[in-house]
Amino acid sequence: MGSSVVGCKDCNGEHEAVSRKGDISFPVLVPNMKGLEAALALDVKEIGIFLSATEGFSRNNINCSVEESLVRAQAVIERAREQNVRVRGYLSCVVDCPYDGRTSPLVVLKMAKKMLEMGCFEISLGDTTGTATPQDIRRLLEVLLREIPAAKLAGHFHDSYGQAIANVKEAYRLGIRAFDSSVGGLGGCPYSPGAKGNVATEDLVETFENMGIDTGVNLAKLARIGDWICQQLRVPNGSQVGSALIARNTHKQTSAVSPEWRHLPRLIY
């Protein structure tokens, strides 16, 4: 549920600080061969390459055209696979682009197929602006699923307009089973002005559990971690479920130790 960028110009060595445990995957995003070499030096076992379905975002985010990004990606994938490193493909702006406007599902289909043919094991479909609605996701997936099995696709929905959970549910209904998320809804993208972070993991877990799908995640602990990280970063907690759980628990603890409210005069509503 999330990845770090080791291979970009402004990365800060976060990956070195992660202690690896069990069979959990710690993928990193790499934009080019230089990024891949940095990832290999850290003994990374899974990378994500990130391309855009649209020219405007490609030029702004990775400083090259879509065509050039495919050539670059091909070389990175070949080298990664030689080193037994798995490659996940991220495809940005699958519905809307901050520079080029709406994206045609047919363009997304063409790019996703190319990335799979090049050797990506899965394509994460990025609603980079977070403006997609469930109808957009349905229209997109109806086109993609004619030619790509659902197991090869994942949802990566930013929550700028508060639609990410609705989009996850629609994608799930259509067969998608992999979703990206971020604790506390952290994140965003410098090249997608106004975009909020990915759908919050806490909100995703609560949604799936309510749908009867066991996630294996301890939501109470997750909410505490999300709240802690947001406090450390001094940013608001972007998870609705996380914030609500923390507020409820704080209230329970406060009312347990200070029962003065019992002595307040009764209020009539």
Ligand SMILES: CC(C)(COP(=O)([O-])OP(=O)([O-])OC[C@H]1O[C@@H](n2cnc3c(N)ncnc32)[C@H](O)[C@@H]1OP(=O)([O-])[O-])[C@@H](O)C(=O)NCCC(=O)NCCSC(=O)C[C@@](C)(O)CC(=O)[O-]
């Ligand atoms: C792709 C580049 C590097 C091209 O940047 P560039 O300026 O075109 O690169 P360059 O090849 O011309 O090199 C310029 C300088 O950068 C250095 N350089 C070159 N490559 C690297 C590297 N890998 N690591 C460290 N340094 C690097 C290179 O060595 C050189 O240094 P100098 O000689 O001037 O001292 C740049 O545009 C960049 O870093 N882009 C990434 C921006 C970013 O992090 N975006 C957010 C990622 S998340 C995302 O895109 C979308 C996603 C996944 O969330 C899904 C969604 O929601 O859509």
